Each structure stands twice: as structure tokens, then as C-alpha cells.
Amino acid sequence: MSDVSGSVRIERTFDASADTMWRLWTEPEPFKAWYGPTGARIPVAEMDLTIGGRRLTQMAMETPNGPMEMWFVGEFREITPPTRLVYTESMSDAEGNVQSPQSMGMPEGHPETTEVVVELEDLGDRTRLVLTHVGVAADSGGAMGWNMALDKLTEYATTAG
Numbered sequence: 807m808s809d810v811s812g813s814v815r816i817e818r819t820f821d822a823s824a825d826t827m828w829r830l831w832t833e834p835e836p837f838k839a840w841y842g843p844t845g846a847r848i849p850v851a852e853m854d855l856t857i858g859g860r861r862l863t864q865m866a867m868e869t870p871n872g873p874m875e876m877w878f879v880g881e882f883r884e885i886t887p888p889t890r891l892v893y894t895e896s897m898s899d900a901e902g903n904v905q906s907p908q909s910m911g912m913p914e915g916h917p918e919t920t921e922v923v924v925e926l927e928d929l930g931d932r933t934r935l936v937l938t939h940v941g942v943a944a945d946s947g948g949a950m951g952w953n954m955a956l957d958k959l960t961e962y963a964t965t966a967g
Contacts, residue, residue: 814949816937818956822963824928827935828888830959830966831924840962842867843954850877857882861893862902879904883921891924895939917941 820827830836832855838848842865850864859882866875879902884892896904896919897912907916920941927934937956942948 812943813938813940814942814944814946814952816935816949816952816956818935818937818960819929820933820935820960820963821931822933822967823931824888824926824933826963826967827926827933828891830963831891832885832887836962836966839966840959841865841955842958843951844958853882855882855885857885860902861895862898864900876910877902880919880922888928889926891922893922895920895922 822830830840832853834851834853837853838851841848841851841863846865846867848863849866850862852860852862854860861878861880861882863878864875865878866873868874877898877900878895879898880894880896882891882893884890897907897910898904904918907918908914920939923936923938923940925936925938927936935956937952939948939952942952
């Protein structure tokens with residue numbers, strides 16, 4: 807999964823050390839505090855931070871049509887603290903069984919499995935993040951969700967150090 811043409815790529819610089827940023831991406835409680843678009847809660851974030859280890863995340867939010875929840879499952883592919891994290895992501899049920907994107911309301915052609923690449927560059931007391939989500943188009947709702955999540959991360963990172 808290295809074709810980045812069908813990808814969202816976002817670069818940001820944070821007022822936090824690379825070690826802090828690594829922790830915010832790899833520890834469940836800090837991850838739950840910032841992940842997801844504006845208005846989303848993350849009731850579940852399970853992370854077995856080993857190569858091949860499982861990730862399971864629940865995202866919940868209120869919508870005009872009432873409460874909505876989504877589950878995502880994946881596995882860690884690369885773990886290089888504190889500079890590089892790669893994991894897969896698929897829509898799933900609460901037990902982590904992969905569900906087809908179309909059965910979850912996604913458009914035809916949305917891949918069943920996507921790949922998230924998190925690259926952190928230590929700039930001293932600041933960190934440059936390059937996030938690439940392979941399989942999520944740059945003009946999609948997923949890309950908009952990442953930008954909202956990173957806005958929340960910007961705020962959270964300044965107090966998490």
C-alpha cells in the first residue's frame with residue numbers, strides 16, 4: 807500500500823516534543839482525548855502496540871438523525887518510536903470483524919482496508935507531523951475528519967507534555 811495518489815496527506819507542526827506526540831498516537835487514553843472529528847467521542851481505543859498487534863476503535867457522535875457509532879479495526883505494520891507508525895484500518899463491528907465499506911454506507915469503490923502512516927520529525931520542543939492515509943481521498947469526508955482531529959490534537963498536545 808504505497809500508492810499515495812488516492813490518499814490524504816496532511817502536514818502540521820505541533821508545540822510538543824516527538825516523545826509526547828508518539829504517546830498521544832500510541833497510548834489509548836491520550837488517543838481517545840483527541841481522535842475523531844469535532845463532536846465525536848472515542849469510548850473504546852484498544853491498542854496492542856506490537857507488529858501485527860490489533861487496534862480497535864469506537865467512534866460515537868450525535869447526528870441530526872440521532873446517535874451514530876462506527877467501529878474500526880486494524881493492525882500495526884511498522885512501529886519505530888518516536889518517528890514512524892504505520893497501521894491498517896477497516897470498518898468493523900464491535901468485535902473487530904471487518905465489514906464491507908458499502909454495508910457501512912460508504913461509496914462504491916471505497917477500499918476495505920486503508921493504511922495510515924504517521925511520520926514524526928523531532929524539532930526540539932516542537933514536532934513536525936506528516937500524516938498519510940492511503941485509500942482515503944484528499945477531498946473526502948475522511949480527510950475533513952482528519953483535519954478536525956488534528957485541530958483537536960494541536961490543542962491537546964500543548965497541555966499533554
